[in-house]
Amino acid sequence: MIEFKDLSLVYPNGTQGLKNVNVKINEGEFVVIVGLSGAGKSTFIRSINRLVTPTHGELLVDDTNILKYKGKDLRKLRTKVGMIFQNYNLVKRSTVMKNVISGRLGHTGTMKSIMNMYSKEDMALAYESLKRVNIEEKLYSRADQLSGGQQQRVSIARVLTQQPSVVLADEPVASLDPPTSHQVMKYLQKINREDNITTIVNLHFIDMAMEYADRIIGMRSGEIVFDGPASEVNEQT
Ligand code: ADP
């Protein structure tokens, strides 16, 4: 479970990214955060794996406040809480396999990965993950030879090899055309359902949010202004 307790984040220049946010997200939920640009969606998501650090309040992940984490605790947190980005963040000149296996090994710069020292288990898990997003045939392609949608599927496979309990996706479909966006959202929904992975996704478009979310959180100026099932979203939000 993830719990924000009176959580605020003030950036060094004084901008308030989050303002006294109180919210609980349960295991296995599929939550979509919506709001205009600058509403605080990205700050909300990035707080959960500490890509940004809230300045007041508490943020509990599985009953532990993560705000003071550093070093090893932070690395463990980021293994448990996987992240998917708008621009895929793949190592462009590396193969799909190498990118995906890096989810399991930490990052592509580890000595194991530089030396191609992958265990059979690492390889098998990476291959299984690629199969789950139907892109296993691209195993040996270079990441930058794939389309945007394919690259985002590879980044989902990479997150799967971490065997996370939470997946955060920061505008995962903002660079994709509508059909490809739906395809990526369907894969996110599939892994949420199959593995009971708590999934929190930022989206620009409310219609897309209504189609996939169990629960929608609406943000404005760093605050939560709506929290409920898609069926309760009305035109005002
Ligand atoms: P969203 O994801 O909804 O577009 P953000 O969380 O990115 O919103 O931003 C929330 C607010 O915090 C905005 O006013 C934005 O300009 C500001 N902000 C985001 N990142 C920083 C930063 N590193 N330094 C200062 N202000 C920031």
Ligand code: ADP
């Ligand atoms: P997004 O909304 O997609 O996260 P932005 O363009 O808002 O992207 O932010 C891009 C980068 O700039 C992020 O690292 C963010 O933290 C930082 N940033 C955003 N707004 C500000 C700001 N007002 N001052 C300083 N950095 C900012």
